[in-house]
Amino acid sequence: MTAPTAEAASAPGDEEVPASTNGQGTEGTDAATDAPVAEEKPKRATRTKSTAKKTRTIELTLTVTGTLDGAWQADLMHGSTRVVQGLSIPAAAVAKASQELHPEIAEKIDEVITAAREQHESRLRELEAEVAKVKQALADLDGES
Template identity: 90%
Template sequence: MTAPTAEAASAPGDEEVPASTNGQGTEAPAAEEAAVEEKPKRATRTKSTAKKTRTVELTLTVTGSLDGAWQADLMHGTTRVVQGLTIPAAAVAKAAQELHPEIAEKIDEVITAAREQHESRLRELEAEMAKVKQALADLGEDA
């Protein structure tokens, strides 16, 4: 009796399949082979050495009208900090000059229009006052 050889001891389905085949004895398509061989590498995150800048969100809303009334509202994020604070037109003009010339120009236009409106109203009131004084003078003569 002879000893069985390694080839004879293996079962018919235990054959080694080359890595380039798809297990059925045929060549695997190139795309399958590439997908098996190349696994996506995990992206490693490196810590940034830059300092993280903390920002503070403040929103200042300045509202003016042609009659010269100015108000300020201040928001810190979504929280209202100040609401309807009355501020003088001169302070608004000065702050605008400090911020930027273009901002100052637009605010000056509004302040100038308000000034013209007030001057017009003053002339109307002076004319009315002159009429009232004349009416009083006329009443004084008759008495």
């Protein structure tokens, strides 16, 4: 038995189409216009340059630290760089600045300042009582001479 040849194995109408054709038997042309087919690239939307200025942000971190003794200090960071560290500031300046920033901030800082004021007034009364005792002890010593 002999093997069938390639011509005998193909059915009528089954013609091989070269790989370079577009499957319609015409190589590289558009069937409607007979013009060469160009690969269409997706069109990019053209951007118009914005005339708006780009907004740059500046990161500043101000940390205000206070103690019940009434000592306040400020630290200032610009990004990750420490600009000011441990700058002593008066409590009155902290209270005034907090009122300028926001009422909620002012309320919380006023609570801390009020607590510090009460502590100082208490300490003042204790010291005044001690001074009175010392004066009395001096008066008693003067009367003995």
